[in-house]
Amino acid sequence: MPTHTPNDHRTDRTLSPSDGAALEQRITDVGHRLSVSIDILLEAIPGGPRGPMELARTLGIDKVLASRLLKAARARDPLAVAHLAPGPEPLRRVIRAASRLGVDADTIARAGDAVDRFESLIRHDAGDRGGLDAMISAWLPEARDEFELRRKQSAFKAMSHIRGVYADLTLGTVLLHPSAGGERLDIVWLFGMLGLQRMRPGATVKLASRRMDHDESPRRPTTLEGEPIETPEHLRLDAFCSSPLAPLEIHRIGDVVLYTLGGDAFGPRSGVDLVFAEVNRNEIERYVPAGSGRRGHVFAEISTPAKALLFDALLHEDVYAGQSPDLFLYDTAFDGVASVNDRSRDIDRLDLAESVQDLGRGLPAFRTSVVPRYVEMLQLVFDRMGWDDAAFRGHRCRIDYPVYGSQVTMAFTPPSAPGT
Incomplete structure (x- = not known):
């Protein structure tokens, strides 16, 4: 031979x-x-x-x-x-x-x-x-999908061991509705970590809500009932959490609210499901100055290694009407969370083959098999807020093995103020 x-x-x-x-x-x-x-x-x-x-x-x-x-x-x-x-x-x-x-x-x-x-x-x-x-x-698209999935899975395994914690699923659902005054938007965040498990003692678990773009108006996060968020039990949606209930701790740092997992349980038997909701009335501007080019955006941070991310944006029919969002993924390791309106952060975008799915309107269109009783969760939010689910359309980004330390952003183009 x-x-x-x-x-x-x-x-x-x-x-x-x-x-x-x-x-x-x-x-x-x-x-x-x-x-x-x-x-x-x-x-x-x-x-x-x-x-x-x-x-x-x-x-x-x-x-x-x-x-x-x-x-x-x-x-x-x-x-x-x-x-x-x-x-x-x-x-x-x-x-x-x-x-x-x-x-x-x-x-x-x-x-x-x-x-x-x-x-x-x-x-x-x-x-x-x-x-x-x-x-x-x-x-080659199919090669890209396979390549990225394998590398993301390897990164998940490495970071879950380094951080000492992981979740089967990270849930980030944001609902946007015109505020009572009509000039701004009310926002509800539904946060969840399912199958959340510390692998070793002392491992930290955190989620955050924050306002990215500078705004002079004060930020006053509340529960679905309109109460201040000082009491974790009022934030947590106990009907959708595991039992015994996971301890939730709240930390306010300026306009940023950090939510951390309390207690010291770890190991395979320590896994919990944690779901809670936060409301911010008049949170962001509904309109932008004509010709400014500014974008409206919502995002999910991957602050805990997870096997999957479900990120839903549910928008009232009068919010960014007729638009499907652009999707941007950012590396936050060097400069932290990014605003799509900060063009200096374009260099931090990750080129990954992720996408957004348009779901349609109303609760039945928002179903998913990866979150138990998800429609019930959303129904609770709509009922407590007094909003009509039929007036909302959905956009979904589902990512297997989202990259730890990344930011997943949906961006829209707000209209100019009426009469301008």
């Missing part, structure tokens, strides 16, 4: 690392060579086409490798082939096994050459296989 080394193909690189179009073409060329050579090799194996179990027995390889090889062979897009193909060494095991079964030398040589080019691509253009997958994810 002929032998090859990855360095054989180092001289045929004609692109600079920054040349994205040329790099995409190189990956495409390598993927095409790999696809053709795999097809010819599989056809040449005695016994003809077969499924993964039979192929594994014939070649003396494991079923996982055989399945991945066949999946790559079925892909017709060269980028998909480069993404799905087994690594160079597993591919060489397949080639050696095919050679032992009597596959002709030309087919073996062609396959070996394609694998060498694949390895050269990985080593010299991408650095490693993860780097190659990151590159391909820029051009």
Whole structure:
């Protein structure tokens, strides 16, 4: 069987690392060579086409490798082939096994050459296989989804151990309604952490509500009943929390309200469901000066590692009428939470394949399987606030393994004040 080394193909690189179009073409060329050579090799194996179990027995390889090889062979897009193909060494095991079964030398040589080019691509253009997958994810949507999910899952595992806490789900639901005076907006936040668990003693858990853009009017957060938020028991929605009830502590720092998990329980049996609501009347301006370009926005902070985020914005029909929000994700590690109206923070945006779903109007449209009794929670809020759910439309961003330390923002374009 002929032998090859990855360095054989180092001289045929004609692109600079920054040349994205040329790099995409190189990956495409390598993927095409790999696809053709795999097809010819599989056809040449005695016994003809077969499924993964039979192929594994014939070649003396494991079923996982055989399945991945066949999946790559079925892909017709060269980028998909480069993404799905087994690594160079597993591919060489397949080639050696095919050679032992009597596959002709030309087919073996062609396959070996394609694998060498694949390895050269990985080593010299991408650095490693993860780097190659990151590159391909820029051009292949399904590769991007898989790439991001795996990395976000790894980040969740790491940060949950470092922080010593995690939640199965973080819930952030915001309701916007015109204030009584008509010039501003009332906001209700429904906060939740389901399956919240400390993994070690002393781990901190916090949620926050804050007003981002400068505003001279005082901020007076209350419960759904209009009482000051000084008493945690009045904020917590006990009917939707686990029993025994999780202790909730409140900390006021200027206009920021921090909510933390009290007590010192930890370990697998310490998991709790915690749900509470906060009301801010006249919280933000409803209109903006004509030509200002300012955006209205609401956001959820990922301050606790979580397996999933459900972020809903429920807007009265007279709030940002006819609009669907733009979605922005920010890295808050350096400069903290971001305002979409601060263009200096554009550099902190995260380029992730997340999206917003328009839900329609009314409570039935807001259902979800990931939050038990979610419609009941919302019904309670609407009833206590005296608002008609049928007048509200919903927008939803659901993220699996949201990045710890990120901010998920929905932005709208407010109208100019009437008469301006």
